Amino acid sequence: MIHSSDHNQRRKKRALFKHQAGPFIIFFTVLMPTNCVILEQFYFDLKMDPTTQIISGILVYLSYSLAMWSYYQSITIKNNTIDKAIPIQDNRRIDPLYKNTNSCLECNQWKPIRTHHCSLCGKCILKMDHHCPWIHNCVGLRNHRSFYLFAMYMTIGAMQYSYASWVYFRFLFRSSEGFFAHQSTFFYIYWGLTSLVLYPTCAMLCFLFFYHTSLILNNQTTLEQMKSGSNGNCCIQSDRPPRHINLFDRGTLSNIAWFFNYSYFWFLPFENIYKEDGTKYPISPLCNLQDIQINNPSIPLVQIPEQQFDFDKIDQKYEEYLAFAKLKYKNKRLVLIGKEIQLS
């Protein structure tokens, strides 16, 4: 009974969000391109030279077209977990990165590192950043790039509009024929209403753009950023006093390159398909053997060769391997570079 009422509640929530997403979709797909028409009016009236007019026009249409494409990609790309996700009874993956976060009771399957369950999508989301009602989708591993580019192009577009709007306002204000002599009444009303919506939107988009830029530079998600400082996905460096460091931060340039999937066409909102398929991530070189030893000095350490923990082999012969490892390393904490293994 509890399950069915929970299910109904989730369905209601989902329907509500679908309903709320509608106005936003209309806003970004209808209102924003219409602003291009207003901009054209500005340029026409300001009597710019043809070259400037063409360059401004191309910039406006290009940034809005790329924004629309990025927006479409953000909505349609899903961040579902991999198909080979292990059922919950086999969830003890032999890697420290999976501890405490290794199973989802809702989906009844293994949950890789950085994965979170989204109650609105009703699914586990790889490298979940946040659920965004504007796109009626979760921002995660595969669409974080298109979401970021959407914010970037919208910021560029909104700034262009704001600037042109200001220039045109000044032109009308200084005009000898009077402020309202240049356009129809409809234009002034439409311009006013659009500006009313667009200036706050511009401010919000700027914030979103700069916030996500800082996340990319540090290789963090919004969720990780919110809980950084707690023990989340951090490890302790061997400094005194010990400090928390971000497990996935491999340096600014490396983080940027990884975020855009090492693509020369980083400015196009393609889906990010990673070699690592979202189950494992490159880790900071600072997270080394010593860090992990300092975390739990009471447990005896055993050095083992790294090739024994080849991930593909584990996937292939998981059961067999687990039985072997359980027997051999019973009650011991096993450590190799950057990885820690605990078997009971």
Ligand SMILES: [Zn+2]
């Ligand atoms: Zn789940």
Ligand SMILES: [Zn+2]
């Ligand atoms: Zn979601």
